[in-house]
Amino acid sequence: xxxxxxxxxxxxxxxxxxxxxxxxxxxxxxxxxxxxxxxxxxxxxxxxxxxxxxxxxxxxxxxxxxxxxxxxxxxxxxxxxxxxxxxxxxxxxxxxxxxxxxxxxxxxxxxxxxxxxxxxxxxxxxxxxxxxxxxxxxxxxxxxxxxxxxxxxxxxxxxxxxxxxxxxxxxxxxxxxxxxxxxxxxxxxxxxxxxxxxxxxxxxxxxxxxxxxxxxxxxxxxxxxxxxxxxxxxxxxxxxxxxxxxxxxxxxxxxxxxxxxxxxxxxxxxxxxxxxxxxxxxxxxxxxxxxxxxxxxxxxxxxxxxxxxxxxxxxxxxxxxxxxxxxxxxxxxxxxxxxxxxxxxxxxxx
Numbered sequence: 001x002x003x004x005x006x007x008x009x010x011x012x013x014x015x016x017x018x019x020x021x022x023x024x025x026x027x028x029x030x031x032x033x034x035x036x037x038x039x040x041x042x043x044x045x046x047x048x049x050x051x052x053x054x055x056x057x058x059x060x061x062x063x064x065x066x067x068x069x070x071x072x073x074x075x076x077x078x079x080x081x082x083x084x085x086x087x088x089x090x091x092x093x094x095x096x097x098x099x100x101x102x103x104x105x106x107x108x109x110x111x112x113x114x115x116x117x118x119x120x121x122x123x124x125x126x127x128x129x130x131x132x133x134x135x136x137x138x139x140x141x142x143x144x145x146x147x148x149x150x151x152x153x154x155x156x157x158x159x160x161x162x163x164x165x166x167x168x169x170x171x172x173x174x175x176x177x178x179x180x181x182x183x184x185x186x187x188x189x190x191x192x193x194x195x196x197x198x199x200x201x202x203x204x205x206x207x208x209x210x211x212x213x214x215x216x217x218x219x220x221x222x223x224x225x226x227x228x229x230x231x232x233x234x235x236x237x238x239x240x241x242x243x244x245x246x247x248x249x250x251x252x253x254x255x256x257x258x259x260x261x262x263x264x265x266x267x268x269x270x271x272x273x274x275x276x277x278x279x280x281x282x283x284x285x286x287x288x289x290x291x292x293x294x295x296x297x298x299x300x301x302x303x304x305x306x307x308x309x310x311x312x313x314x315x316x317x318x319x320x321x322x323x324x325x326x327x328x329x330x331x332x333x334x335x336x337x338x339x340x341x342x343x344x345x346x347x348x349x350x
Contacts, residue, residue, distance in 0.1 A: 002063035002076070002153040002186060003028045004049060009058035011044055011210075018044055020210040021058070026203075029184045031177070035197035036207035036233070043158060045207070046190045050156050051075050062153060078147035079156040082163055084139045086131040092142050093127040096149050110149075117145040120179065137168045144179065155180070157189040161196065173199050194234055198222070206230050224339075228346030231267050231339060237302060237314050240273070242266045244343065250308030251287030257335055263343040270302065272337035273315035276330050283332035289313050291327045296320060305329065 004026040011019035019041050026032045034042040047053040049060060051072035060067050067075050086095050093114060100110045118124045121141045131139055140160060147155055157176075161169045177200050180187050191197055197204055198218040206213040206221065206229070214226040218234075225231035225239070232238040242251060244264040253266065268285065276283065289305025301321035305313050315331050323329060340349040 003030075003061075004154060004186060004188065005059075005061040006045070006049075007059040007061070009045070009048065009060060010056045011041075011048065011053065012056040018210050019048070019056075022210075022212055023058075024205060024212065024215065026186060026188065028186055031180050031187045031189065031200060031202045032205060033189045033191060033197045033201035033203075034205045034207055035191055035194055036213075038192055040207045041210040042190045042192075042207045046156055046158055046188060049154075049188060050077055050079050076153040077156055078150040078152040078154075079158065080140075080143050080147050080160045082159045082161070084131070084143045084163075086139060086142060086146075088131050091128050091130060092123060092134075092145075095131070095142060096127075096145050099146065100149060113149040113151070114145075117148040120148065120182070121145050121175075136164050137172060140164065140172060141175075144176070148179075148183070152185070154186040154188065157187065159191055160189075161191075162193075169193075169196070176200065194236065198234070204234075206233060208233075224348065225267075226348050228265055228267065228341050231341070235269060237270055239267045239269050239339070240313050241341075242268075242307075242311060242313075250289070251285065251313075252282070253338075254282065254284045254335075257284050257338060257340075264349070265341040265343055265346060267339035267341060268333050268337055270314045271316045272333050273313070273331045274333070275315075275317065276332040278330050280330065280332065284335040285333040285338055286330065287313060287332075288328055288330050289315075291323050291325055291329060294321050294323065294325065303329070305331075 006022050006024045009019060009022045022045060034045060036042050044053060048055050051070060055068060062075055096114045096117060097110050118127055121144060123138065123141050123145060126134060126138060161172050164172060173196055189200060201218055203215060204218050204221050205215050208229050214221055214230045221230055221234050225234060228241055244266055287307060289307055291303055291305050293304035295302040301317050303315055303317060303321055303323060307313055341347060
């Protein structure tokens with residue numbers, strides 16, 4: 001096992017700078033998730049750690065060793081891909097053994113490692129089957145087993161669950177987290193799915209346009225997003241964002257929260273908004289919305305409304321909503337639920 005360190009890492013394709021000076025320390029045994037929209041650079045970062053992409057500038061260290069010019073096979077890492085990358089003509093056992101045989105691992109040690117990995121991943125009944133005889137979830141377990149038998153210093157996961165259906169993704173998330181905790185191996189995981197990211201990570205790294213937007217625990221990023229980008233990317237549905245100084249919008253903010261005529265962006269998570277009586281005394285935030293969409297999602301409902309200026313505001317209610325499309329509803333929130341960001345740049349205040 002080993003820590004992984006990125007020092008001012010850059011990647012340029014021609015005149016396009018895809019990775020713009022990323023620095024990050026990942027502790028020994030930590031599960032770090034790189035999350036961000038498609039094209040933000042998270043997979044490029046992972047491939048540079050793996051050695052599958054060269055770097056234009058900076059340094060990458062695995063443990064204390066600088067690996068900028070070290071071949072992928074010599075970096076002591078194992079990678080799990082979204083397409084499984086199994087050899088179709090080999091059995092599961094042969095797939096697990098292949099990399100070890102190439103490293104001249106003794107036969108008895110190969111058998112021991114395969115038995116341990118198969119037991120851990122519950123794939124013992126499938127060792128003599130070919131990949132085509134397995135389900136998607138079973139194939140992904142085999143792909144992880146092939147990484148485990150290597151006993152690497154670090155695991156790298158490149159969107160390994162994206163080919164699975166929603167139910168299986170949920171099951172596999174739990175299995176991957178359990179496995180990483182039991183092995184204690186440093187792991188770097190790339191995904192665009194913020195639910196995966198929140199579920200798996202010890203620390204989240206939000207990547208945006210080739211830069212790190214914010215690093216922290218899932219709860220830290222959820223409760224105190226550093227920017228409006230993080231605020232809207234982490235959380236489902238996204239945080240509501242309202243532009244300040246628009247008094248025709250149909251919402252109000254107490255003067256003790258923000259000075260009059262200030263320019264700002266106000267953020268409120270949907271679960272922090274609650275319906276209140278029309279004649280309710282003033283809360284720090286209050287708004288009147290016209291309902292134009294209702295989603296029943298299990299034990300709660302999401303209500304989509306519009307303010308007077310056309311801005312959307314989403315809020316949650318427990319159980320089935322008792323409102324109809326077209327209803328006007330007054331909602332409010334306490335001061336502790338309000339997130340203030342700069343109008344220019346979207347950086348958090350306080």
